[in-house]
Amino acid sequence: MLLKDRQRPVAAVAHGVGLRLPATSKHLRVLREVGLVQVRRAGKQRLYGLDARGLQAVHDWTGGFEQFWSESFDRLNRYVKELRDREARGDGTDDH
Amino acid sequence: MLSRTIDGPRRLVFEAFTDVRHLSQWWGPDAFTTTTRAFEFRPGGVWDFTMHGPDGSNYRNWIEWLEISSPEQIVYRHGSDALDPTAFVSTVTLVDRGARCEVILRSVFNSKAQRDEVIERYRAIEGGKQTLGRLAGYVAAMIGERR
Numbered sequence: 001m002l003l004k005d006r007q008r009p010v011a012a013v014a015h016g017v018g019l020r021l022p023a024t025s026k027h028l029r030v031l032r033e034v035g036l037v038q039v040r041r042a043g044k045q046r047l048y049g050l051d052a053r054g055l056q057a058v059h060d061w062t063g064g065f066e067q068f069w070s071e072s073f074d075r076l077n078r079y080v081k082e083l084r085d086r087e088a089r090g091d092g093t094d095d096h
Numbered sequence: 097m098l099s100r101t102i103d104g105p106r107r108l109v110f111e112a113f114t115d116v117r118h119l120s121q122w123w124g125p126d127a128f129t130t131t132t133r134a135f136e137f138r139p140g141g142v143w144d145f146t147m148h149g150p151d152g153s154n155y156r157n158w159i160e161w162l163e164i165s166s167p168e169q170i171v172y173r174h175g176s177d178a179l180d181p182t183a184f185v186s187t188v189t190l191v192d193r194g195a196r197c198e199v200i201l202r203s204v205f206n207s208k209a210q211r212d213e214v215i216e217r218y219r220a221i222e223g224g225k226q227t228l229g230r231l232a233g234y235v236a237a238m239i240g241e242r243r
Binding site: 064065066067068069070071072073074075076077078079080081083084087 | 199
């Protein structure tokens with residue numbers, strides 16, 4: 001990730017993602033408005049960096065790997081209970 | 097590492113992993129379904145399948161079972177296809193708790209880059225359900241390094 005380890009001026013970001021300066025500025029402004037990127041003034045330059053708080057929120061919302069397994073485990077739990085109940089009724093574990 | 101206690105004896109939880117007829121009933125997040133091309137539950141055997149998200153997105157999956165110790169442990173390699181360089185190894189350990197069973201999932205990534213790649217992919221799968229997932233993809237595309 002381009003901005004992961006260090007802050008960069010807009011020109012460096014533009015170069016990194018292969019976009020023209022105005023388009024890059026526009027993207028960075030949107031990302032700043034939604035709290036994913038933060039900007040810091042250093043002399044005449046504006047340096048862009050990731051806003052960890054915003055990214056954490058995205059990560060929490062989207063969940064990823066953990067969310068995948070959390071929901072799979074819920075479904076596994078329901079399914080195993082179903083297998084167990086079927087067995088208790090003497091149906092075996094086959095689908096009927 | 098993730099773990100969860102399941103309301104059922106270990107042998108039934110193990111059984112739920114051993115047959116695609118069972119796996120298709122629970123694998124994946126809510127509202128996901130799977131289509132299986134091939135399934136063979138033995139060491140070296142493969143489960144070749146596609147996951148379908150509720151929004152119509154499709155995700156290729158390729159799982160090779162590496163070690164199977166009935167009924168306590170399953171080790172598998174999971175990627176998008178046989179040659180996927182970001183495939184990673186997971187170990188599922190089933191701990192007998194009498195009427196219940198604790199499932200422990202450990203995934204090992206060869207590098208931080210590989211782990212990030214996998215997390216990104218799972219985030220994309222979640223995006224099949226959540227609009228914000230698309231925002232994450234947008235952000236990744238915008239600020240990520242181009243390959």
